[in-house]
Amino acid sequence: MTVTHDDSTGLDRLDVGAHPARDAVHFRRILAARKGVADAEQELRDAVSAAREAGDSWTIIGAALDTTRQAAYQRFGRD
Numbered sequence: 001m002t003v004t005h006d007d008s009t010g011l012d013r014l015d016v017g018a019h020p021a022r023d024a025v026h027f028r029r030i031l032a033a034r035k036g037v038a039d040a041e042q043e044l045r046d047a048v049s050a051a052r053e054a055g056d057s058w059t060i061i062g063a064a065l066d067t068t069r070q071a072a073y074q075r076f077g078r079d
Contacts, residue, residue: 045076048072048076049076058070058072058073058077061076
């Protein structure tokens with residue numbers, strides 16, 4: 001029996017009959033961490049967008065990000 005998934009993780013080629021069953025605790029932890037990173041990245045983008053809408057300068061936003069205004073603009077200014 002082959003497990004299929006719609007992603008590009010390689011799991012679609014996994015033959016569960018040839019691989020012993022293991023607790024997927026680490027796999028689930030990695031997935032949860034990836035989701036946390038994605039959620040945090042979206043929150044950061046939303047916060048920067050809100051700061052810009054409120055009139056904050058790229059200099060202030062850069063300081064909050066511990067980077068330069070140019071780097072802040074390059075990362076978030078084109079969204």
